[in-house]
Amino acid sequence: MSNAIIPLLLDSLASAALIFFAAVGLTLVFSVLRVLNVAHGSLYSIGGYVAASLCLFIASRQLNPYLSFAALLFSAVFVAAIFGPLIERSLVRWTYGKSEAVQILITFGLFLMLEDLQRMIFGVQSFYEDAPMRLLGTLTIGGVVYLNYQILLIGMALLVVISLRLLVNHTRLGRLITAVVTDREMAQSIGIDTNRIFILAFSLGVFLAALGGALATPTSGIAPGLGADTMVLAFAVAAIGGLGQIEGAAVASLIVGVARVLAIYLVPSLDAVAPYAAMLVVLLIRPYGLFGSMTARRI
Amino acid sequence: MTRPILEARGLHVAFNGVKAADGVSISIHDGEFLAIIGPNGSGKTTLLNICTGYIRPGSGSVLLDGHDITHLSPRAIARRGVARAFQIPQLFSAQRVIDNMMLALAAKDGLWNAIRPLDTGARRAEAKALLDLIGLADDTDRISSTLPEGHRKLLDIAVALALKPRLLLLDEPTSGVSALERFPLMEALMSALRQRQITALFVEHDMDVVARYASRVLVWNAGNIMAEGRPDQVFSNAQVRERVIGVA
Amino acid sequence: MRTIVAASAVLILAVLPVAAPWLQFVLTLAIAKGFAALGVAVLLRAGLISIGHAMFFAASAYGVAFLARAGINDLGLLLILSVLAAALLGAIAGLFLVRYRAIFFAMLNLAVSMVFYALCAKLYSVTGGTDGMTVPVPAVFGVVLGEPTFKSVLFYISLALMLLVGLAIQRYLNSPLGHALAAVHSNEIRLEYLGIPVWAVLLVAYVVSAALAGLGGAIAGFAIGRVVPDFAFWTASGHLVLIAVLGGIGGVPGAFIGALFLELLHSVAVTVTDAWNLIVGLTLIVVIMFLPQGFYGLFSRKEASSL
Structure with missing residues (x-):
């Protein structure tokens, strides 16, 4: 019995971890900046491309293969440092206080540009470099084989949830962010440099997206269209959890991960439907998501 | 006396423990121009919100021509011939x-x-x-x-x-209007x-306006009706002068 | 004056394919997308952004394919039935969706359309999966046509529909119901206090917008000869919003101006560069930042509504 269930569970958790990485940055950016970044999925795939390129480079030069783990992390930092401040300052900042339609469209324009940029830089062939996964090998317990890389993914996701919570609750930066989230004008009036907070928060969101992409490449490779697919999945998860809710995104990732894996095992033809069907059901019942709350209506 | 157009019976409303209406009953008859005065935050706008279905009272009921409209929506009440002007346009x-x-x-x-x-x-x-x-x-x-x-x-x-x-129903029609234009x-x-x-009920802070135009005045204070009557009667009430108008 | 401009624009469109036959397909597709973008623009007037309207575009095109498979072979009938199907789908979805606003409306539309997309892509036995379904050449008023002739007929029918439907939508937007729709963006509380049921105003608009997207989808299906799940993918929905905003949501011509501009630019651009999305994305950003009323705002003197 457990031989059948535990691998299923591990698959679900690993899948949930990857989905969580895609969604958590989106939800974080939304909670601080109040902007739904439609280009978020592209940043995920850019992270993946950079990581895959670095890993391929490491393999081709026959450098120490364990460097590829550093490469995964480095690519996320690299993408965040370049794109985070650049995008926030040039485009996203312009949309603050504007309608959702404007925010969605501006970032959709960015999404289109980033998709082409990726195609121009990385080409249209798919990348696959699974050195990090092979290096970690497998673990056999009770006759069942597990991929250690999956366990690493789950661990990383937990690490991110805990770190973000610690960051928000127990650091100065976290308190500043909370102040900005609670009342932007008030935060400004007491002298908090909101522009700096916005750049940091947005870059952190980009970092998480790129990290997700980087961590995903060893398991699934990367190909054109990944950004668009990831985007809508991240949307679904963020919406289920409640936009702006970090733990909500974690729980939603679990729901979607389990739903997906169950669908793959039970009705394989419907695996792609599962996340959106879950999103639809949750949003129709609780439009603000599982963990979101309603904002006051105006009069 | 004829049946009132609008009648509120035993309204109770509280927000976070603060009573905006504590068993209030009011009625307004055909042809009246009824003023409601009272300190800020005493629940006057809440009364208009209840009468137009925007919020539901904790208990009590609102009758329009004798029909219960307590649980109707603002839209349904508007379609029955009740219009509202707002404090903030x-x-x-x-x-x-x-x-x-x-x-x-x-x-x-x-x-x-x-x-x-x-x-x-x-x-x-x-x-x-x-x-x-x-x-x-x-x-x-x-x-x-x-x-x-x-x-x-x-x-x-x-x-x-x-x-x-x-x-x-008018919520402070003269607020935001310059003294000259009032x-x-x-x-x-x-x-x-x-x-x-048209019969009308208006919430008002300008006592000159109330004294000159209202056919009847209700004084609302701390969720209750403190006094009621013609403007001259109400304004000569010492308690009203002290608590609401602010002159002893 | 404006009638003259509009009439000459349509006239130019009508003769263009005679001069340059390759333009016929481009223009037919542009009009098709113009209809769908007009549907999106109708909702944008109420401040509602749908990132899911490609679903109705695709649903109608699939509708044509299914009906043709079932033996219906008349262009008029296929158009009417498939638009009705899209409108019906719009009525069902709209019943649930018009309660929501802002980001929630956008996301729910996205969710519905992605369920639709995933079903189309996965139900191989019904929809042909990612291969899609063919849309055969139908008869026109009982006359069986060869494919090139049909494509010409389709273009001129689309052009005529653009005028007729465009005028009808213009009337709708100028009617009390159309004004009430724009008023949803301004002040819902006042609408309720006027005794106007906001949900019904929005539901009518939603059905109209779904029908418009459906009309576009049916035309596109005929023009391309095939319908695939990608018709309904979220990026396609995003493109419809993009077209509506590029053209300007202030008036009916905006959606068609946006679509024509984009399709023509596309057919020119692909001959020089493959960075098409880069150009479109940049154009979109520039238009939103510097031309909030879209291209149509450049032409129309009356104040056009913007986002």
Whole structure:
């Protein structure tokens, strides 16, 4: 019995971890900046491309293969440092206080540009470099084989949830962010440099997206269209959890991960439907998501 | 005495433990111009919100012509002939003044026409006449967000009048209106009410306005009615003078 | 004056394919997308942004394919039935969706359309999966045509529909119901207090917008000869919003101007560069930042509504 269930569970958790990485940055950016970044999925795939390129480079030069783990992390930092401040300052900042339609469209324009940029830089062939996964090998317990890389993914996701919570609750930066989230004008009036907070928060969101992409490449490779697919999945998860809710995104990732894996095992033809069907059901019942709350209506 | 148009019975409302209405009953009869006065935060706007279905009372009921409307929506109550003007004007601010008026007129009849234009000659003339009456003749084609606050207030009232209500609820009609414009506004309002035989209830802070125009005054304090009667009776009540008007 | 401009524009469109036959397909597709973008623009007037309207575009095209498979072979009938199907789907979805606003409306539309997309892509036995379904050449008023002739007929029918439907939508937007729709963006509380049921105003608009997207989808299906799940993918929905905003949501011509501009630019651009999305994305950003009323705002003197 457990031989059948535990691998299923591990698959679900690993899948949930990857989905969580895609969604958590989106939800974080939304909670601080109040902007739904439609280009978020592209940043995920850019992270993946950079990581895959670095890993391929490491393999081709026959450098120490364990460097590829550093490469995964480095690519996320690299993408965040370049794109985070650049995008926030040039485009996203312009949309603050504007309608959702404007925010969605501006970032959709960015999404289109980033998709082409990726195609121009990385080409249209798919990348696959699974050195990090092979290096970690497998673990056999009770006759069942597990991929250690999956366990690493789950661990990383937990690490991110805990770190973000610690960051928000127990650091100065976290308190500043909370102040900005609670009342932007008030935060400004007491002298908090909101522009700096916005750049940091947005870059952190980009970092998480790129990290997700980087961590995903060893398991699934990367190909054109990944950004668009990831985007809508991240949307679904963020919406289920409640936009702006970090733990909500974690729980939603679990729901979607389990739903997906169950669908793959039970009705394989419907695996792609599962996340959106879950999103639809949750949003129709609780439009603000599982963990979101309603904002006051105006009069 | 005839049956009241609007009657509230035993209203209880509390927000976070603060009582906005504590067993209040009021009624308003045909042809009255009833003023409600009282300190800020005493629950006057809450009363209007309850009477128009925007919030539900904790207990008690609201009757319109003897029918219970406590649980109807603002929309359903509006369709029964109760219109409201707001303390903060509620306008279609991106639209022109005349379009605000014509949409209000169309709401009464002809909304479901998707073929004929909103701007028919007859509807425009009717809207124009109301704007002339209320003193907005020169603002017809302005975008309503560009109006000065006093004129936004007038437009809000004109929109409510365009519904041809039987009962009009006004929330501080003269607030935001300059002292010079107050009496002209009230004169225009009174003549519109008389001409169209509209009964009205108004919440007001300007005691001069109340003394001059109200046919009856209710003094609301801490969720209760403290005094009630003709303006001269109420204003001579020592308790009212002390607590509400602020002169001993 | 404006009538003259509009008439000459349509006239130019009508003769263009005679001069340059390759343009016929481009223009037919542009009109098709123009219809769908007009549907999106109708909702944008109420401040509602749908990132899911490609679903109705695709649903109608699939509708044509299914009906043709079932033996219906008349262009008029296929158009009417498939638009009705899209409208019906719009009525069902709209019943649930018009309660929501802002980001929630956008996301729910996205969710519904992605369920639709995933079903189309996965139900191989019904929809042909990612291969899609063919849309055969139908008869026109009982006359069986060869494919090139049909494509010409389709273009001129689309052009005529653009005029007729465009005028009808213009009337709708000028009617009390259309004004009430724009008023939803301004002040819902006042609408309620006028006794106007906001949900019904929005539901009518939603059905109209779904029908428009459906009309576009049916035309696109005929023009391309095939319908695939990608018709309904979220990026396609995003493109419809993009077209509506590029053209300007202030008036009916905006959606078609946006679509024509984009399709023509596309057919020119692909001959020089493959960075098409880069150009479109940049154009979109520039237009939103510097031309909030879209291209149509350049032509129309009356104040056009913007986002």
